[in-house]
Amino acid sequence: MVHSLAIAGIIVARQVLGQYLLKFPVKLKEIKLVLSMPKLLKAKDIIDAELPRLTQKCHELEQRGLKPNLNVVLVGDNPASHSYVKNKKRMCEKIGAQFVLHHLASDIPETEFLNLLGKINNDKAVTGCFVQLPIPKHLQHLDVTQMINPTKDVDGFHLNTVCDLYLGNLDKVIPCTPKGIITMLRKNNIQIEGADIVIIGRSHIVGKPLSLILEGLNATVTLCHSRTKDLKKHTRSADIVISAVGRAEFLNADYLKDGSTVIDVGINKTDKGLVGDVDFASATEKAIAITPVPGGVGPMTVFSLMENLLMTTETILKERS
Numbered sequence: 001m002v003h004s005l006a007i008a009g010i011i012v013a014r015q016v017l018g019q020y021l022l023k024f025p026v027k028l029k030e031i032k033l034v035l036s037m038p039k040l041l042k043a044k045d046i047i048d049a050e051l052p053r054l055t056q057k058c059h060e061l062e063q064r065g066l067k068p069n070l071n072v073v074l075v076g077d078n079p080a081s082h083s084y085v086k087n088k089k090r091m092c093e094k095i096g097a098q099f100v101l102h103h104l105a106s107d108i109p110e111t112e113f114l115n116l117l118g119k120i121n122n123d124k125a126v127t128g129c130f131v132q133l134p135i136p137k138h139l140q141h142l143d144v145t146q147m148i149n150p151t152k153d154v155d156g157f158h159l160n161t162v163c164d165l166y167l168g169n170l171d172k173v174i175p176c177t178p179k180g181i182i183t184m185l186r187k188n189n190i191q192i193e194g195a196d197i198v199i200i201g202r203s204h205i206v207g208k209p210l211s212l213i214l215e216g217l218n219a220t221v222t223l224c225h226s227r228t229k230d231l232k233k234h235t236r237s238a239d240i241v242i243s244a245v246g247r248a249e250f251l252n253a254d255y256l257k258d259g260s261t262v263i264d265v266g267i268n269k270t271d272k273g274l275v276g277d278v279d280f281a282s283a284t285e286k287a288i289a290i291t292p293v294p295g296g297v298g299p300m301t302v303f304s305l306m307e308n309l310l311m312t313t314e315t316i317l318k319e320r321s
């Protein structure tokens with residue numbers, strides 16, 4: 001209610017200001033800039049505030065006999081994968097969790113790869129693990145996400161985890177990017193219940209699980225994709241638009257209604273560096289809150305991985321006692 005009133009207030013203020021600006025365009029230029037700037041949904045603010053809680057939990061688990069221990073299997077030398085793994089290692093170090101990287105050559109024989117997975121799955125000291133995707137072609141016929149011990153599934157891609165999501169069990173491990181987006185919305189008091197939310201992109205790791213979670217939180221969800229007939233028709237009436245497409249800066253103000261929240265999941269390599277799916281400068285004309293790229297959904301994904309690691313460690317510890 002308060003949120004809706006705030007949005008309405010800003011929309012009216014923008015309209016009134018617009019009338020004045022027609023008469024005094026130069027003098028009021030700076031005021032316009034300030035009033036039209038949406039709230040920047042930065043991951044750092046949330047992570048800085050939440051890290052002490054995670055560090056404390058990590059320490060407590062260690063005291064109770066099981067140190068959170070994340071094992072990552074990285075095959076080959078994809079630069080983006082290296083960078084993602086580095087961020088995950090850094091966050092593990094921040095909260096005091098063990099981090100072990102198994103870096104394999106891109107031509108590793110399948111049997112060796114499978115032996116390593118088996119070893120990690122059965123290692124009692126390991127409390128969370130995943131294979132960094134993508135993997136080289138000769139291993140792609142393997143369904144690696146289903147080969148992970150489900151109790152150590154910190155990515156949340158195992159079918160057991162998917163089944164929990166489908167059944168609406170949201171207090172268990174859930175995939176990291178959707179989980180990070182939910183945390184981002186909640187920590188910024190952006191109303192989910194009853195909101196009209198459009199997700200663009202239906203991948204198994206972002207769009208699809210996110211649609212299940214948001215539906216479970218009582219939002220009205222529309223899941224759009226490459227065959228959606230008229231994307232703007234949907235996005236223009238959404239309270240929240242979440243883009244996970246991988247198409248640089250396509251989502252501009254024309255796709256949005258005034259006062260909407262925009263969550264940019266996309267990471268696109270361009271000549272000017274990494275950009276999201278959202279044309280940030282244009283979208284800020286209509287958005288009331290927006291995530292930056294970088295510094296928005298990406299770090300929230302890594303943060304959620306840490307939360308999942310603490311959850312799997314807790315579960316394993318309880319099962320042992």
Ligand code: NAD
Pocket residue numbers: 177200201202203204205206207224225226227228231244245246247265266267268297298299301
């Ligand atoms: P994907 O690459 O598997 O699929 C893209 C999706 O976009 C598909 O569902 C497709 O239907 C849809 N799509 C393609 N063209 C479209 C169009 N013109 N209009 C509407 N929909 C269209 O999806 P993904 O793996 O979820 O990745 C999407 C983007 O998100 C990529 O840029 C990826 O790098 C990024 N990503 C970021 C994070 C993060 O933590 N920030 C995590 C995962 C993925």
